[in-house]
Amino acid sequence: MTDSNSTARDYRETLFLPKTDFPMRAGLPKAEPKWLERWDKLDLYGKQRAAENAKGQWTLHDGPPYANGHIHMGTTLNKVHKDIINRSQQMAGHNANYVPGWDCHGLPIEWKVEEEFRAKGRSKDDVPASEFRARCREYAAHWVDIQKAEFKRLGVIGDWENPYLTMRPESEARICAELLKIARTGQLYRGSKPIMWSPVEQTALAEAEVEYADRRATAIYVKFPVRERRGRAVDANIIDKIVGNSESLDQDEQGYVDALKNFISSGQGQMETGGEFLQDAEFSIVIWTTTPWTIPANRAVSYSAKIKYGLYEVVEMEESEFEPWSKPGDKLMVADDLWTTVAKAGLIKSAKRLDDVNPEGLVLDHPLKNMTDSEGKYDFPVPLLEGSHVTADAGTGFVHTAPSHGEDDYIVWTSNQMKLEGLGIDPVVPMTLDDKGCYTDIMPTRFQGLDVIRTSGKKRGQDGKANGEVLKALVECGNLLARGVLTLRDAHSWRSKAPVIRRATPQWFISMSKAGLRDKAMAAIEETQFWPPRAKNRLSTMVADRPDWLISRQRAWGVPITLMVHKDGALHTERADADAIDARILAAVEKDGVDGWFDTDASVFLGEDASDWEKVTDILDVWFDSGCTHAFCLKERDDLPDRADLYLEGSDQHRGWFQSSLLESCAVYGEAPYKGVMTDGFVVDKNGMKMGKSLGNAVSPEDINKQYGAEILRLWVASSDTTNDLKIGDEIIKTNVDAYRKLRNTLRYMIGALDGYSDADAVSYDDMPALEKWVLHRLSDLTEQHKGWVADHDHKRIFSTLFNFCTTDLSSFYFDIRKDALYCDPLDSTRRRACRTVMNEIFLRLTTWLAPIMCFTMEEVWQARFPSEDGSVHLEVFRDAPAAWQNQAIAEAMTGIQTFRDQAFDSIETLRREGVIKSSLEASIRASKSCLSDEMAALGLTDATDYTDPANPSDVLADYLIVSKCQLSVDSDDMLVTDLKAAKGWTKCDRSWKYFQGEGDITPRDAAAVAAFDG
Template identity: 70%
Template sequence: MTDSTETTRDYRETLFLPKTDFPMRASLPKREPDWIARWNEIGLYKKQRGAENAKGPYTLHDGPPYANGHIHMGTALNKILKDIVNRSHQMLGHDANYVPGWDCHGLPIEWKVEEEFRGKGRQKEDIPGSEFRTRCREYAAEWLDVQREEFKRLGVIGDWDNPYKTMNFESESIICGELLKIAGTGQLYRGSKPIMWSPVEQTALAEAEVEYQHKKATQIYVKFPVRKAATVNYVVKGTAADKLEEEILALQGASIVIWTTTPWTIPANRAISFSSEITYGLYEVEELAESEFEPWSSPGDKLLVADDLWEDVAKAGLISKSKRLQDVHNRLLTGMLCDHPLKDMEGAEGKFDYAVPLLSGSHVTSDAGTGFVHTAPSHGEDDYGIWVSNQKMLEEIGVDPVVPMTLDDAGCYTNVMPARLQGLDVIRTSGKKRGQDGKANAEVIKALMETGNIMARGIMMLRDAHSWRSKAPVIRRATPQWFISMSKDGLRDKALEAIDDTAFWPDRGRNRIGTMVADRPDWLISRQRNWGVPITLIVDKDGKLHTERNDADAINSRILAKVEEQGVDGWFDTPLEEFMPEDNEGWEKVTDILDVWFDSGSTHAFCLKRRDDLPDRADLYLEGSDQHRGWFQSSLMESCAIYGEAPYKGVLTHGFVVDEKGFKMSKSLGNTMSPEDISKQYGAEIMRIWTASSDWANDLKIGKEIIQTSADAYRKLRNTLRYMIGALDGFDGSDTVEHADMPALEKWVLHRLSEITAEHEGWVRNHDHKKIFSTLFNFCTVDLSAFYFDIRKDALYCDPLNSTRRRACRTVMNEIFQRLTTWLAPIMSFTMEEVWQARHPSEDGSVHLELFRSCPDEWRNEDLASHIQAVRDFRVKAQEAIEPLRREGVIKSSLDASVKAAEAGLSGPMKALGVTDDNIYANPSDPRDCLADYLIVSHCELSASQDDGSLSVSDLKDAEGYKKCERSWKYFQGEGEITPRDAAAVALFDKG
């Protein structure tokens, strides 16, 4: 420490400098796999299960990732966050048993396997179902193993040898059993409803599988001619009012105008909906605007439109002048019949001769369109609802209420349509134009032009439903499907009550999922694919389920036993007679499979409720915000339908990972980052710090600069811990100083530990890892490195070994170390293990087997903290005065300086702290703090004047009577080349 060439001795050997082999460089990419290997060798997961857990179990139930492809930053974030939660609760004193799981069924895997077989020249329809499913199972298993290693590389600890899988035979059997329980309660039914259908994937989709994107759409205005005598006779039946007769007669030759952005649904039209809250008028066209296109309207046309929308309709139809003939009251609309606009098209084959009734509906508004809504019950939720609710009236007027199946699985018109339309596709399902409009729209518009019933057309942008897998548009299509009723047996009410009883982080998640559940339709659970859990129902020709039979329990037992023995093939490959040996005439097995959301929604049944080492309900479900619509909700629905409660006590929702500018990551933008690349360059520990230091409640930004910021934070924390390891070299507790005997500075550090301890458990319970990390980081960098360690370096290096403040410093450092390493262990799991082993080497020990420590009540001292703060404020002022001299080269170090200042209220705090302004220690062999030590200067002089606290700094290098200590570098007055304190330390050192 000395640059003097005139001293008689090199005092560096007498300094008590920190000693450690702990490396400054972490080499995380290289060392992290070694720590993972060590945890496996010592059986850390099993040791945690066998530890004393006074606070009982804490169970975070894993939302299953999909076994298809490498993990990405979103899945890495999710697993790291779960691991931090689990490790934190384990160290609180819980048994935080984490069982990872995987979702293994579903369309993406099926697609990949189809591609494989096509690459070998084999088409799916030529492959036996059992062979196809076997390959799907193998494919999922391959990716499961890949992902398992990728998750373990992140430092995630759990029962990796015994994860749950939706494709385990036992799991598949239990999923089937859950379905049969629901069927047995009558909540399951088969219906023909318009559901989300993907022509590209040829399967039904749940709302959770749909996303909305902007697309160009063709909009058209279509005329529905009012029928003549039949309509009039029906409407005036029993009416004698002459006024009504006149109004009705005025409607002869008029047309109702509708607007739609799906021209292909016009052939499926069965009704027109109107609203009793809207005023309608009958308008006559008088003049048309000049245009390069010939208008489809003509002078004399009579059109029925909502008054509020007539100007928009007229503009679209190039109508420049018109007159309003009369009001069109609800009494005229109720029961009115129209002709179908394609009735007279070429090749109609009489298939559009049916009457089109008008139906009153609350879903009709005058916000856009014409005030009348084209109603195709096979292609819309509202359309279907209003159609079936009017079934009795439709039958009375001779309208067939059956909902037709107008499209097949590929989205092409069926033989319900005339030959001219049969086979035309709504959406292209293959080729370069996959997802674009097929031939149906163009042909329907052409036919409307032939009949003279198109009034206008155009192009507009709208948000439309797309499959989140294929990214192609989806349609609503009526098909026979299986549903779980939201109203029968009170499922909706049970789910809403369970939501009220659940804790949410952030709390806004409660409203989000609550609104979804309150408004959701019945749960569509069927799919028409191969790779999935079958709907293990047997149905007779009248639609009766086998669960309604007296021998249902016996049939169920045979089904579940076969699936548990053979997996899903046990259902598909077993003859019906084995399940239903008696009275099976006219009964058939259902061949549909379950929506994978039902699979994952049942994980609590085959994981939590099945394993002896887990409770029946989880303390926490933790996933991304999209799972309010997905796993959170499907688990809630499935559990409430059978058990009447949510499978979880709490739900935590994190945001999505975006780039540094807030944009969604995509390969096309070149803004993606992979967990593997970060692990190779920086180490997984840096991702763990990024996770803990981010606000998980919102979208999380990541990029090179952000990762570098986490790496810089890591380096500072590592250096702090490395310094403590070195400073505690040889400390075994024999030199411990009791709290009452400690200097004020050490007592203040213990006070800060008690403050953090008091808050820490609450932060853990509320999963506020950002608060934990930021608090600990600031504690290390501001309270310790920049203040406490900065002050205490002199005492630690230069005080006699047995001085009270040196021993107190090491006593406190030991307390800091014990708490800081455990507090940081859930976040920095690799480094804290390395740090712990550096001080507490053990063949089978681990920091992750430790518990968070409490603090004695005596450590808390708010008065002491306020006194220290007063001195810290003064210290900042002194540093601000010293720094310009250092920058200008007047002094090299703050020890070259002398500070003179007015007291400015410091006497009270200094007295309370036991700090003097005497620059010479009264007892050099056992020094007590002076103000100069806090300021890290050689001399400090306070005056008692009552001025504004002015402060001045002078250079001691050439000050008369001062010389520099060749050991501690402090300037002092007196004999010898080192201070009396340093002389006492050297004398003790020399004694050995």
């Protein structure tokens, strides 16, 4: 303001400039740990719990991160987002108690511990199970402590001294109790069906434990020679008539029954194709597969009644460097829509279509029946079974069916049990592979022990020896039509990165249909609120289509399936004394953890001789563990409700924790454990690519903390659309650093401008100028918007709106206009006091609104104004806005003024660029009187150059435009901006730099302020 080159009095001492010790530079990496220490000393968490919390409990239940390794950007996003929401709900008046937790069991920890023992020369089999589990527990505890410190460093507040851990004995006991409840209701069963199996890890895997990646696969076309044709399937309605009254059959139906009797007595019938009888014709159906190693496990071929099949005779073969595996005269049955593809793969140059063929009733020979050393193990018939999964989109229209290696294969096989038995086929699903993915003794000796996937060495995860030997055998038998190599996406273990196989093994399942679990879960989803809304369809689809829940694993580190099975298949939970048995089991686990089950003889639990009982040694899927967290955290703690208001995790948890928690809770309690579900996207690099250390594009939260501070990470989360993937990189971080600096400077300015302010300085709303009423109107609007966004957890809207409010409404408009009044008005002028009154209201709201996001800085800002040993901004609540602040008339009028101001600034900037003026205070504006008449009337403005009362100034239009003169004229149409320096009789004020007409070196307003200052 005061020009230091003036030869008159130096008026700088008379200005009321902002005064503050609040530093411009934050120094966050060093400052943040000090605030964390202060909060610990203050017991901020405890004080929040003891606060009034007028709106009652609100709980975000923590999804447990895995206790293995340092946190990364994904876990950083998750924990910071939760903390922002929890702090917001706390300041909205709730008791938002946050109890963090950890998932402590499972294969990744087991693997790491195995590596430790191997490094010491001990294999897992050499280590006593109890010692191995103890080391797993120590390993998990080590990483829990490390991750806890890393999460706290991000500013996350919660009950860190009493988190929940799935490996605590009391937690393990409650998990076992939940399982036993499910078993008691008959929803649990042991079955044998194909599940995803990792030969490398030698355990079953859930869908949530796999990832999909490309692999090179051998694709083959295989011929299945037709053995015979059996009679048509019996029509159910006719059977009913036979059972009920055979005399009711009409002539056609009676003929059908006669044919059926003939079929039953002879064991076979005729083959009919398009009206011709080809009983003696030799031909083969063709299948296509990308897993040659499953051919030895083939037991059937599936077809579709909706597909049109044709019988083709090979006429001519393509010329080739090697002898094709087909030859002229071969007859092949294929879907018509796929014949061209099959012929091209088989190097068939030309062929003729003989006839339509109905696959119903066909019985085939196994393609390996005549291989060398088959030992007669492939002499069994291979039936054609109709399957709804068969299409003509690819392949041949027929699907090779190995019930021990495919879900659809298994369903088709087991649903045709009566038909199979009628054909003399054993319907039992064969166990063709062992735990290591090697052929068992069900196979011919030639195949036994061959691996389908290499489980060790440099080629781990690649095809084993099985594929090559199967292809060799198919060639020997003359049943390989074609082979090739392609790339396809298939399931891989997320831990070993090796392909997984589908393998039928005895496992424990929770039924989705018994007791209506699927229906309960679907109904619970309908009652749940989702953010974003599209997530509801994602979870619904997964639950609607999912198979029974596979819950068993064949590993060591986990919660045991605490069941005993009688030799007749009955479970101990079916006994009359099941309650007493369960009580002894749970007491043992609660006392000694999982060792209480594994190290205790079954007779102790049964209270009798246990020779006829088998104690299950499988452990539970870790998703069952985490699915029970609501039971041993929410339902067990008195300071938490039984159901959470919100679950928040990454979008992959629709398949994982969201779903396992839903199913477990519905199975036991008939309802979801949550009222709302929110999902975050994944963190990707600046180019949208997946991050990883091996890719060299990973961003470390620790590095950002050290260089910029955790506050920048919190800003990154709050300013991002978390419902989609979040990008992060150097430029994105720098953008958030720049946003942080602008917000910090805005708050620093307010602290300085409010120096010495007290409630005694406040001006009532009715006495305020229109500009202050407009700001309060904006605060009123923001208050209502903020309430809605907090309830909707929309912190991107909160941050972007508050940032724009600070930079546009405040810094670029309100503060820009009012700095003259703040610095130069008489100290006790109404306008200056009103400005500080409003700035105080802005400060109180802005600091609390931003506190959940910028938790460190807002504490620093709050303490700068309200220093206190036991106070904190995080003990404040969001303030309401008085109804009187709503003033739509002033808001509309101010919009017109802002438009006019922007136009004036454009004209002033033109003169500035041309070098005519340097400051807007050198400008004089002339414009049409009609352009702002309504707005000025609404705001109480005039176009006067001088204040009516210099000692207590009222706004004039020139103040809003930050010029020294603004004249509205009836004879002016266009805006005209001129230079006051060149105007006769105008003087620059040595105090405020405004140009004025009159005597002396400062304006009358400045003179009044100086007189008050001197007085």
